[in-house]
Amino acid sequence: MAKDKRSKAPGPPPSATPAKPVTTTPPSWPPFKPSLPVVDLTLESLVEDKVVVLRSFFPRSLCRDYVAFLRALPLTTTPGKPKRGEAVRVNDRFQIDDARFANRLWAETGLKEVLLSEEAAHLWGGEVVGLNPNIRIYRYSPGQFFDAHYDDSNNVTVTTETGSQVSARTTWTLLLYLTSSADGCIGGETVFYPHDRRSAKEEIAVSLETGMLLLHKHGRDCMLHEGREVTAGEKWVIRTDLCIKW
Ligand SMILES: O=C(O)CCC(=O)C(=O)O
Ligand SMILES: [Fe+2]
Numbered sequence: 001m002a003k004d005k006r007s008k009a010p011g012p013p014p015s016a017t018p019a020k021p022v023t024t025t026p027p028s029w030p031p032f033k034p035s036l037p038v039v040d041l042t043l044e045s046l047v048e049d050k051v052v053v054l055r056s057f058f059p060r061s062l063c064r065d066y067v068a069f070l071r072a073l074p075l076t077t078t079p080g081k082p083k084r085g086e087a088v089r090v091n092d093r094f095q096i097d098d099a100r101f102a103n104r105l106w107a108e109t110g111l112k113e114v115l116l117s118e119e120a121a122h123l124w125g126g127e128v129v130g131l132n133p134n135i136r137i138y139r140y141s142p143g144q145f146f147d148a149h150y151d152d153s154n155n156v157t158v159t160t161e162t163g164s165q166v167s168a169r170t171t172w173t174l175l176l177y178l179t180s181s182a183d184g185c186i187g188g189e190t191v192f193y194p195h196d197r198r199s200a201k202e203e204i205a206v207s208l209e210t211g212m213l214l215l216h217k218h219g220r221d222c223m224l225h226e227g228r229e230v231t232a233g234e235k236w237v238i239r240t241d242l243c244i245k246w
Contacts, residue, residue: 016111026072026098030065037110043120049218052123052190054114057213061071067236069096070137070178090145091227092139093176099133099159106130111213115242124190125171125217126244130158132170133240140180140188140235146227148198151241153219158243170241172215173222177237180208182231190214193224208235215242 006083038059058066069208075092102206106112107130115128134156141148158168179185187207205228206214216223218241227235 016114024096026096026101027069028046028214029101029104030062030069031076032104032108032158033061033065034059034062034170036062036108038162041110041114043117046206047216047223049123050223052120052219053206053209053213054111054213054215055209056211057109057111057176058178058211060182060210063236064075065236067178067234070139073137075137075139086149089149089227090144091146092141092144094137096135097133099137101135102131102133103159105160105238105240119200119234120182123172123217124242124244126169126246129166129168129243130160131174131246132243133154133159136239138235138237138239140227140230140237141152142230143227148158148224150222150225151216151218152222153198154241155246156241157241162169167246168243169246171217171219171244172242173218174240174242175214175216175237176239177208177210177214179234179236180210180212182210185230185235186232187228188230188235189228191226191228192216196222198226 037057038202041054041057043054045052053111071095075094076091077092115124121128154170156168156170158166160166185208189207191206192204193199193202194204195202216225
């Protein structure tokens with residue numbers, strides 16, 4: 001086990017159950033310009049059946065537009081002291097239930113086609129119906145991090161492109177990185193630990209890449225993971241989840 005001042009007392013690492021979103025009017029998210037996808041999206045596996053990435057999912061210019069836009073949202077700093085059983089996360093976040101934006105990310109980016117392709121469709125644990133309308137924005141400034149935890153599977157309602165409501169369950173976490181070292185952000189890697197313990201020898205550290213989308217399996221098969229401390233610049237992330245019919 002790596003020595004770390006953030007290491008916790010014995011016991012199972014906590015889960016990262018997100019707080020219930022407060023219902024407000026969704027923001028006017030910037031358009032996806034240039035139209036997406038800008039590259040042939042190829043699913044790259046980092047950990048077999050557990051972690052995959054799509055590089056250049058958003059072009060750099062769109063990431064810049066998004067960061068400029070997100071900066072103006074009313075982000076709130078999460079308390080350093082978590083509720084019992086919750087992971088320590090220190091970052092600034094904004095959370096909104098926005099089925100329209102979830103649908104845009106799903107259907108207007110090339111994501112749907114690549115995830116439902118024959119090679120990939122078996123990964124998701126069922127019939128994928130879209131993305132969790134619970135959209136979370138994270139900003140990590142120097143000193144901020146998301147301590148080791150597991151992500152839960154949740155029951156949600158997905159409103160499809162045609163407006164019908166489908167009962168669904170989240171099966172994979174989706175993280176879209178909007179900044180990286182190319183933008184001056186140092187640290188902030190998403191680190192996975194395959195054997196349920198924080199171990200420097202075993203870690204799989206995914207470095208930030210501007211515009212890269214990462215998906216990792218959650219719920220029962222979730223790997224212990226953390227958002228490593230940012231030491232310079234800002235890490236910006238859009239988080240949602242992949243949902244299957246339930
Ligand atoms: O920011 C990261 O790299 C990890 C975020 C995360 O683990 C989560 O949203 O549950
Ligand atoms: Fe997580």
